[in-house]
Amino acid sequence: MGLFPLQIDPDVRVNLLEPKHALDLFKLVDSNRTHLREWLPFVDDYQSVTSATQFITRNRKESSGTKRLAMGIWVGEMLAGVVTYDYIDWSNRAALVGFWLGKSFQGKGIMTRTCSALVDLAFNELGLNRVEISCAFENRKCRLVPERLGFRHEGISRQKEWLYDHFVDTVSYGMLATDWKNRTV
Numbered sequence: 001m002g003l004f005p006l007q008i009d010p011d012v013r014v015n016l017l018e019p020k021h022a023l024d025l026f027k028l029v030d031s032n033r034t035h036l037r038e039w040l041p042f043v044d045d046y047q048s049v050t051s052a053t054q055f056i057t058r059n060r061k062e063s064s065g066t067k068r069l070a071m072g073i074w075v076g077e078m079l080a081g082v083v084t085y086d087y088i089d090w091s092n093r094a095a096l097v098g099f100w101l102g103k104s105f106q107g108k109g110i111m112t113r114t115c116s117a118l119v120d121l122a123f124n125e126l127g128l129n130r131v132e133i134s135c136a137f138e139n140r141k142c143r144l145v146p147e148r149l150g151f152r153h154e155g156i157s158r159q160k161e162w163l164y165d166h167f168v169d170t171v172s173y174g175m176l177a178t179d180w181k182n183r184t185v
Contacts, residue, residue, distance in 0.1 A: 003125055004071070008117050012110055014071045014083060018060070021072055022053040024079040028102050035103040039139045041163050059084075066090070073101070073114055080105040083114055085122070094130040095122050099145070106141065112148050119149065123177040130176055136161065137169040146173035150183045 005015040017025065029036060029046040037043040045051055059070035067088050073081045081101035088095045097118060101111055115133070122128040135142035137156055147153075151173035159167035 003121060006071075006117060006121065008073075008110075008113050011075055012080075012113065013074050014114060014117070015074065016060075017056045017070045017072045017082070019053050019056055021079065022049050022056055025056070025072070025082070026052040028079050028081070032102045036100060037164070039136050039142065039163070040100060041161065044164070073099075073105075073110065075105060075110065080110060083111075083118060085118070088126075088128075092130070093128045094132065095126075095128055096132045096134065097122075098133075099142075111145050115145050116149055119175060119180060123180050128177065130174060131180075132172060132174050134170050134172045136163070137171045143171060143173075146175075149175070150179070151175045152179070 005013050007013045026046060026049045029043060029052070033043055033046075046055075056070065059068055067090075069085045069088070071083050072079050073083055081099065083097065083099040086096040086098045097115060099111055099115065119131050122131050131151075132154075133146040133151060137143075152175070154172045154174045157170045157172070160170040161168050
């Protein structure tokens with residue numbers, strides 16, 4: 001896809017994940033296992049570089065970017081996290097964005113700037129009309145990203161996601177292309 005790499009700022013860029021990134025992805029998950037496990041249900045599935053390779057390969061093969069894009073976030077030369085268009089619904093011109101960062105990269109505005117750039121990309125390059133971000137209701141750090149970007153709180157789904165040994169409520173935020181264009185941030 002000719003839109004990548006996407007330079008967010010001088011130190012941060014987003015690029016499509018490729019199999020050559022599997023070792024770095026595994027190391028990032030492995031070194032952040034406790035931190036990520038609090039809110040992400042997939043962490044226990046990453047027990048080897050092979051599992052990271054499978055994630056990358058599956059995402060590239062399943063849709064070749066037409067329904068899903070998995071991208072790495074690099075700060076300098078270090079893989080810092082992952083951001084995805086989890087599902088691109090072309091018939092309704094909508095996408096769901098998901099993301100996570102390694103603990104040492106949090107609190108620096110990296111994810112807010114990255115998501116802002118991906119929302120711009122969705123509306124201005126991909127021609128989408130709607131972007132949604134959904135996360136666990138109690139995950140305050142995650143919720144701050146769409147809130148800072150002016151997304152509209154659209155609702156809470158009770159016990160929507162199974163997280164290892166319990167259900168969690170999720171909260172959804174939405175942004176429309178017209179709202180993004182007319183926002184004052």
